[in-house]
Amino acid sequence: MDERRRIPQATVRRLPVYLRDLTEAAAHGVTVTSSSEMAARTGISSEQIRKDLAYFGAFGTRGVGYDTRLLAAEIRRILGIERRVGVALVGAGHLGFALARYSRQEHADVAITMVFDRHPKVVGTRIGDLTVLPVEEMEERVREAGIRMAVIAVPGEEAPGVLAALARAGVEAVLNFSPVALSAPGVHVQHIDLTLELQSLAFFTSLRQMAGAAVAEERA
Amino acid sequence: MDERRRIPQATVRRLPVYLRDLTEAAAHGVTVTSSSEMAARTGISSEQIRKDLAYFGAFGTRGVGYDTRLLAAEIRRILGIERRVGVALVGAGHLGFALARYSRQEHADVAITMVFDRHPKVVGTRIGDLTVLPVEEMEERVREAGIRMAVIAVPGEEAPGVLAALARAGVEAVLNFSPVALSAPGVHVQHIDLTLELQSLAFFTSLRQMAGAAVAEERA
Secondary structure, three states: OOHHHHOOHHHHHHHHHHHHHHHHHHHOOOOEEOHHHHHHHHOOOHHHHHHHHHOOOOOOEOOOEEEHHHHHHHHHHHHOOOOOEEEEEEOOOHHHHHHHHHHHHHOOOEEEEEEEEOOOOOOOOEEOOEEEEEHHHHHHHHHHHOOOEEEEOOOOOOHHHHHHHHHHOOOOEEEEOOOOOOOEOOEEEEEOOHHHHHHHHHOOOHHHHHHHHHHHHHHO | OOHHHHOOHHHHHHHHHHHHHHHHHHHOOOOEEOHHHHHHHHOOOHHHHHHHHHOOOOOOEOOOEEEHHHHHHHHHHHHOOOOOEEEEEEOOOHHHHHHHHHHHHHOOOEEEEEEEEOOOOOOOOEEOOEEEEEHHHHHHHHHHHOOOEEEEOOOOOOHHHHHHHHHHOOOOEEEEOOOOOOOEOOEEEEEOOHHHHHHHHHOOOHHHHHHHHHHHHHHO
């Protein structure tokens, strides 16, 4: 349990990248692969890959490499997704609709399996093979289904109440697309914040260099 | 210019968090603040905050703290967003619609200012105060407007062509919501990948502990 705390979040976020790479390599008939080959395919350095994997034990054989399928299975086990994991989505507006449809199309090992919304006009409509359920039933249905993960795609003012209800229902990890910071005891919240993403992205354009020229001179 | 390469991406991604915190603190009348206070409000450690800011020079006065508004202005300059930065959005489906509407509502310093789509039914429709333009005009319009940033929200099979056109138009940084990895010379691409987000999120639930029990025993 405490193991989860010691492992850098950045490492955890790279594991699915490795998993995807190994799954694709295996599908192309690659039975054995090395951290250098993985580095070439993923753009992550081989040192970083070896360091990340070392948190979870010794994989592969020195001078030979990793068994592609075995390492993929190990990573699935580490993440806890070797069986299909169901996710509740709250908010079936444009964003929620897009997320649910995408998740269903991908047939992923972690997929949205329940959708809730508060608007009577939206409740009962279908997104692929899912029917949108009333948010009033969320807490009970999520608890009964034993769902531990959720995606929040509701307006900012509704998000704290939604998170509190999800926490009561036993949800432990949440992907938050609403434009407010959220937290609840015992719940790991990952925030996808468009404003922050765009602001940090600006750093990588020459707009910054033009704008930053004065600052650079000041310090020179 | 090379400065951008030496600074960890994680640091760049935290700068907007600091900026938001300082802006909110200033709005609440806080004129001077410390890294400890910022840590308490943001959940990022004060050591990390001081380390991140140190990449860009010496801010604040030891024993006194940071001038809230001045530090916010410095971070805006570092990011290159002290003037409003325009962003092109490609793809006005459900996801694109949600992103554009959100961006316009926020009145952010980095905002979607042009929207393109390939579907004749969507072209000409409005998202808030923006009119969806035909994707055929994208390259020319983005170049003429001098836009350096874009958001890609098109299906995976269309995304590489869109990125190539954006690169030709002079775009330097892209937020990619399409479900494929993208790259182009001279373009910084940040990928928001729902599958990967959900997979890494699973690590933080007890699903993983149940599933991982066998592995842990095996290694003990």
